[in-house]
Amino acid sequence: MTDTDVNNSSLNAPDDVAATKGPRYTFPIQSPVLRRFCASHDELCPECGGGLDTGWECNDCGYDARDEAYPPYERERDKRNEGIW
Numbered sequence: 392m393t394d395t396d397v398n399n400s401s402l403n404a405p406d407d408v409a410a411t412k413g414p415r416y417t418f419p420i421q422s423p424v425l426r427r428f429c430a431s432h433d434e435l436c437p438e439c440g441g442g443l444d445t446g447w448e449c450n451d452c453g454y455d456a457r458d459e460a461y462p463p464y465e466r467e468r469d470k471r472n473e474g475i476w
């Protein structure tokens with residue numbers, strides 16, 4: 392009768408290594424400020440947390456986060472700056 396757990400193979404067991412990375416959000420995000428930060432800084436959909444494509448559209452739910460990630464007034468400002476330089 393042997394119930395000793397000698398064969399404790401700890402190889403190939405990366406359980407929650409990459410689980411604690413980056414900021415944590417609760418989707419859909421309620422705060423407008425946090426929605427903007429999530430979309431522009433982390434490039435994540437503020438509705439479901441999916442990845443945004445280059446047009447700021449969510450790959451998962453199709454939400455268009457462009458106005459949150461890159462608001463029209465910022466686009467105007469950048470356009471002007473480009474004109475100056």
Ligand SMILES: [Zn+2]
Nearest residue numbers: 436439449452
């Ligand atoms: Zn989404």
